[in-house]
Amino acid sequence: MSQLFSPFAIGPVTLANRIVVAPMCQYSADDGSMNDWHLQHLMSLAMSGAAMVVVEATAVERHGRITHGCVGLYSDSNELALGRVLAAARGVALPGTKFCIQIGHAGRKASSERPWEGGGPLKDNADPWPTVAASAIPFDEGWHMPRELTGQDKMRIGCAFVDAARRAARLGFDAIELHMAHGYLLHNVMSPVSNKRTDAFGGSRENRFAWPLSIAEAVRKAVPDTIAVGARITGQDWTDDGLQVEDAVALGAELKAAGLDFVCVSSGGIHPKIRISVKPGYQVPFAEAVKQGSGIATRAVGMIGTAKQAEEIIASGAADMVALARGMLDDPRWGWHAAEELGADIPFPPQYARVAKKVWPGAALARPR
Numbered sequence: 118m119s120q121l122f123s124p125f126a127i128g129p130v131t132l133a134n135r136i137v138v139a140p141m142c143q144y145s146a147d148d149g150s151m152n153d154w155h156l157q158h159l160m161s162l163a164m165s166g167a168a169m170v171v172v173e174a175t176a177v178e179r180h181g182r183i184t185h186g187c188v189g190l191y192s193d194s195n196e197l198a199l200g201r202v203l204a205a206a207r208g209v210a211l212p213g214t215k216f217c218i219q220i221g222h223a224g225r226k227a228s229s230e231r232p233w234e235g236g237g238p239l240k241d242n243a244d245p246w247p248t249v250a251a252s253a254i255p256f257d258e259g260w261h262m263p264r265e266l267t268g269q270d271k272m273r274i275g276c277a278f279v280d281a282a283r284r285a286a287r288l289g290f291d292a293i294e295l296h297m298a299h300g301y302l303l304h305n306v307m308s309p310v311s312n313k314r315t316d317a318f319g320g321s322r323e324n325r326f327a328w329p330l331s332i333a334e335a336v337r338k339a340v341p342d343t344i345a346v347g348a349r350i351t352g353q354d355w356t357d358d359g360l361q362v363e364d365a366v367a368l369g370a371e372l373k374a375a376g377l378d379f380v381c382v383s384s385g386g387i388h389p390k391i392r393i394s395v396k397p398g399y400q401v402p403f404a405e406a407v408k409q410g411s412g413i414a415t416r417a418v419g420m421i422g423t424a425k426q427a428e429e430i431i432a433s434g435a436a437d438m439v440a441l442a443r444g445m446l447d448d449p450r451w452g453w454h455a456a457e458e459l460g461a462d463i464p465f466p467p468q469y470a471r472v473a474k475k476v477w478p479g480a481a482l483a484r485p486r
């Protein structure tokens with residue numbers, strides 16, 4: 118019996134299997150509002166066979182977007198546009214598919230170009246905006262100088278997280294994921310690489326974690342307890358002076374104590390000069406440490422490509438769920454193919470049933486890999 122296709126509860130929400138579509142920025146929104154691109158993207162992924170689809174990093178305030186094309190949930194127009202896309206995706210999703218939204222703030226990595234425009238800081242003629250960070254240290258040479266977060270910034274951004282979470286709840290999302298990784302604002306505040314403050318929000322781990330944890334608590338309290346709340350955290354910063362896996366374990370425990378239901382353990386992104394050598398499953402050991410050390414439901418992510426690899430991660434107990442990003446873009450029917458390979462049943466759409474291997478021997482020809 119496949120463990121990958123066994124059900125799993127993240128707090129109040131039961132997933133039909135352990136497969137999750139990882140959040141993926143599309144850099145294609147109009148002032149934070151989704152459009153037809155997101156419609157096709159999420160409708161397609163809603164049929165992937167994953168138990169849960171996580172909507173891309175969604176900015177809680179306009180200045181919290183990474184690029185001009187990033188999705189937001191800071192206005193009524195954003196909410197309306199997202200509602201249209203979510204309803205359409207739900208309309209075609211395999212029965213039982215859950216939807217989660219990742220909410221975040223880009224901090225000092227905001228005001229940048231879309232990856233295909235270069236990915237650098239927005240130039241003066243491209244409508245850049247002021248950025249904020251734990252300390253006034255740019256992401257890299259030539260990047261915008263962020264303003265050090267003031268008490269007022271913290272209050273405003275904290276409220277923006279709560280407002281965005283309330284909008285997500287109103288739209289009917291099953292789960293909300295706080296973005297606490299990849300060098301964006303909450304990670305920037307938690308990491309000693311970027312937080313050099315000497316006040317009550319810098320120095321010790323307790324001080325650095327305090328504000329992000331207060332946001333997690335506030336979001337948890339702001340939405341009904343039928344909604345699962347979790348976070349994407351960093352397994353480590355890949356540098357001796359950065360966050361280590363012990364910090365991730367401590368964060369997992371703190372988030373659990375704050376009432377959160379799950380974490381996804383990623384890594385990297387705090388500074389562009391820190392290079393990581395990646396290989397299949399390279400972040401799984403971080404997820405395993407967090408799961409074992411904190412007891413919170415844990416998702417592994419990062420170069421998980423094959424059904425066999427995903428099955429092993431779950432069957433070995435290293436993580437409770439796996440998330441796939443590029444694998445799902447490459448093959449938006451990844452879950453169907455994994456089910457076929459592992460001998461599991463999923464609620465295949467009857468309209469497409471004729472592509473199943475048992476019905477159509479040509480499947481082997483169409484998918485030789």
Ligand SMILES: Cc1cc2nc3c(=O)[nH]c(=O)nc-3n(C[C@H](O)[C@H](O)[C@H](O)COP(=O)(O)O)c2cc1C
Pocket residue numbers: 139140141142143173174219296298299349383418419420421440441442443444
């Ligand atoms: C196109 C693309 C967009 C991404 N956008 C996000 C995002 O919005 N939020 C996030 O936390 N990670 C984002 N990521 C990272 C993925 O969620 C994932 O952690 C990473 O790609 C590793 O998983 P993979 O090897 O399965 O692709 C993105 C990755 C890709 C490829």
